[in-house]
Structures are given as C-alpha cells and as structure tokens.
Amino acid sequence: MKDELRLGGEPARGTGSTTLADKIYDDILHLILHKPLPEGSRLPTEAQFCQMYAVSRTVVREALSRLKIDGIVTSRRGQGSMVLRRPNAGVLDYPEIGSIATMQRLFEFRQVIEAEITYFAATRHNAEEFARIRAAHDAVQDALSQGHPGIEEDRLFHLAIAEAAHNAFLCSALASAGPQFIKSIEFARSLSGKISPQRIAKVCEEHEAIVEAIQQRDPEAARHAMNEHLTRTRTRVFLEE
Incomplete structure (x- = not known):
C-alpha cells in the first residue's frame, strides 16, 4: 500500500x-x-x-x-x-501553476477521492494507523507555528489517512495525480502563508476536525470534515476573502 x-x-x-x-x-x-x-x-x-x-x-x-x-x-x-x-491575485504569482483551470479541476478531483478515503479511514483504521495520522497532524501544526509552509508534513498527513482507508483502488486513484498532488499542496501553502496567520489557524482547525472524526470512527463526519477542508482550501487559494 x-x-x-x-x-x-x-x-x-x-x-x-x-x-x-x-x-x-x-x-x-x-x-x-x-x-x-x-x-x-x-x-x-x-x-x-x-x-x-x-x-x-x-x-x-x-x-x-x-x-x-x-x-x-x-x-x-x-x-x-x-x-x-x-479571484485571489496571488494565483498569478505562483511560477509553476501551469493552467489555473487545471489546478481548479485538481482540487475537484481531490475532493471526490479524499472525502471517500477519509470515510473509509474512519471505519477501518487500527491503533497504529491512527497514531500516524495524529503524529502527522501534530507535525503540520508544529511546522506552521514555526513559520514553515509544512508542505511535506501536509503530504504525509493526507498519506497517513489514505493508508488507513485500506482501499488500494482509491489510493491508486489518488496516487495517479502524481506530482500534481504535491503542487496543489505547495500552491495552497504558498498563498495561505502569504495572507495571514488566521488562515493558517483555520487549516489546523480543519485538520483537527478530520482527525477527531476519524478517532471517533464517525465516517460521515470524517467525510464531511475532509470535504469542508478541501472546499475551504480551494476558496482560500482562488478567491479573495
């Protein structure tokens, strides 16, 4: 896996x-x-x-x-x-974005796939897998609190959730995005970091909601929390607030 x-x-x-x-x-x-x-x-x-x-x-x-x-x-x-x-003017400052339309569709893809991955992670995770999810979440918070973008930490957070879903087909679908997946995280982090600490705090709150729902083995709440997180991330990235 x-x-x-x-x-x-x-x-x-x-x-x-x-x-x-x-x-x-x-x-x-x-x-x-x-x-x-x-x-x-x-x-x-x-x-x-x-x-x-x-x-x-x-x-x-x-x-x-x-x-x-x-x-x-x-x-x-x-x-x-x-x-x-x-739209957020920062989207045009990101040097590797390629097509903005393509990046929008990538966020749509992530919403569809990761919401379902999180649903199954809530029902199928074991203690060791949840410990990795919690540790990855803590690592994201630590990185952001120290002024780092936390790109690798964020990737590992989403990866830990995917591994806990125990569904090779969903995981393969997510992996098919390849470096585009990493680029979406870099893109979101670069803009969130430029804008305000308040937005960074929102990211941490959204991650915490995902982790809590997985811990409670509440698949519907977990799916909703991930969907909300990616919806809000997309809004933070592409639209002025």
Whole structure:
C-alpha cells in the first residue's frame, strides 16, 4: 500500500494538456485581475470572446460555465456575464501553476477521492494507523507555528489517512495525480502563508476536525470534515476573502 501511495514521480497522463476553454478561462482571470475589473463589472459578450479567440460559442460558454461554478462570474438575462467575486491575485504569482483551470479541476478531483478515503479511514483504521495520522497532524501544526509552509508534513498527513482507508483502488486513484498532488499542496501553502496567520489557524482547525472524526470512527463526519477542508482550501487559494 505504501508503495502505491508514493505521491510523486512521473506526472499523471493528460494533466498537462490545456484546452481552448482552459485558455479562455485563464485569460478571463487575468483580465479581471489586471484590467482590473471590480466586482459587478461586465465582461465582453460571448460574441466578442468568439471574435477575440476565433472559437465557437460552445468553447466560450464552457469557459464561462466553469467560472460560474468556481464563483468568479455570474450572468443575468439581458446583461451578459459580470464579475461576481475577484479571484485571489496571488494565483498569478505562483511560477509553476501551469493552467489555473487545471489546478481548479485538481482540487475537484481531490475532493471526490479524499472525502471517500477519509470515510473509509474512519471505519477501518487500527491503533497504529491512527497514531500516524495524529503524529502527522501534530507535525503540520508544529511546522506552521514555526513559520514553515509544512508542505511535506501536509503530504504525509493526507498519506497517513489514505493508508488507513485500506482501499488500494482509491489510493491508486489518488496516487495517479502524481506530482500534481504535491503542487496543489505547495500552491495552497504558498498563498495561505502569504495572507495571514488566521488562515493558517483555520487549516489546523480543519485538520483537527478530520482527525477527531476519524478517532471517533464517525465516517460521515470524517467525510464531511475532509470535504469542508478541501472546499475551504480551494476558496482560500482562488478567491479573495
């Protein structure tokens, strides 16, 4: 199991590919941040985007749909698309992000997989595995309290939970993300560290809720705690608060 969960090595196949919709998604984020466009500002029309990128309305609508799902853009009948909430400007400062759209989808993937992994970890862990989870959680807190990003400690925390799930298929799915998994942790930590100690405290609280639910062998609470943690992490990373 541990060998399967070596979250690094070769990149997952296809994770580096960028579609036209991804490019438009990323470009709209840059437009909102660098124009800059405040909340409530109107974006170019679908027809204008089609002309700008020489693409069909289907491609433009896919990009706008993703931005709506991510809480950045909204649309109103007769008024077109408008900025609902400005993204975190720090996402554009991270040198290895690649496609912002791809990173968004990676967080979605992690939510789906890790919520279920945590569910099973709550029901199947043994005393030794829980001790590793608790120790990994403590290591994250210690690193953050000393001003370190805690990237490796965070990876080991999530890895310890995955090992306690005793499901090779779920673990293989998580491992398939390869270095992209590590990149998502680095990305979240770099932005959280830049912003405020309060956000770091929130991360520790969210981890504690996960650990407590696993300890109580409450799978529903564990799943919910992990889902909430990754949802809030994604919000902290991509949106201004």
